[in-house]
Amino acid sequence: MMLGQLALLVLFASAPTPKQEAPAPVRIPSSGGEVIIATPEEQREYDVFHYAAARRAGDTLYVSGVVVSRREGEGKDVESFKAQVRRAFQRLEKTLAASGATFADVALVNTFHVWQSPDFDGDRDAQIVAFSAVKDEFMKAPHPAWTAVGTTGLLGTGSIIEIQLIAHVPRPARRAR
Numbered sequence: 001m002m003l004g005q006l007a008l009l010v011l012f013a014s015a016p017t018p019k020q021e022a023p024a025p026v027r028i029p030s031s032g033g034e035v036i037i038a039t040p041e042e043q044r045e046y047d048v049f050h051y052a053a054a055r056r057a058g059d060t061l062y063v064s065g066v067v068v069s070r071r072e073g074e075g076k077d078v079e080s081f082k083a084q085v086r087r088a089f090q091r092l093e094k095t096l097a098a099s100g101a102t103f104a105d106v107a108l109v110n111t112f113h114v115w116q117s118p119d120f121d122g123d124r125d126a127q128i129v130a131f132s133a134v135k136d137e138f139m140k141a142p143h144p145a146w147t148a149v150g151t152t153g154l155l156g157t158g159s160i161i162e163i164q165l166i167a168h169v170p171r172p173a174r175r176a177r
Helices: 003-014 040-049 078-098 124-138
Strands: 026-030 033-037 054-057 060-069 106-113 145-150 159-168
Touching: 026 054, 033 040, 033 078, 054 078, 060 078, 078 124, 078 159, 106 124, 124 159
Parallel strands: 106 145
Antiparallel strands: 026 033, 033 054, 054 060, 060 159, 106 159
16 A cells, blocks of 8 residues: 555544434334334344333333443442443433433333442442432432332343333423423
8 A cells, every 4th residue: 555545544544523413213103102212222122122212102101221230340439330320311311302301201210229239339328329319410300209129130230220210291292382
């Protein structure tokens, strides 16, 4: 390869790529509503595990559980845990947005906690305080109903909490103007 061609290759490889827009959500008609798939990750989960990240039935939106988990190399301390919780809430936020909703539309939160998780260095009280602090970054008053359940395990390696949401989201034609 000639030196000029090599220089062009290096130039193109190091040039910033144009920002790609997120793909539009996939909507699959279902009884009384639709399944909403917001991201390629959710599409893979729908195809492989046969569950929807979000499903609308009338004016109710059901959002499947998103797991708070520790990835390989991440810490087990409170600040690392808070970052893991934020990651889960950011994923939930994308799913809600694709469904035409926000955290303000959430009526019920169900959380399932591994209180004695080997992936979190802290007791139940430390976990719930840290989780609540991050939840409050995303969910403002008036607060939704919330049920927190303790369990001995969740699907997936490093899983500490699973967060499920139910939201009231009137169809666009019914929303107050």
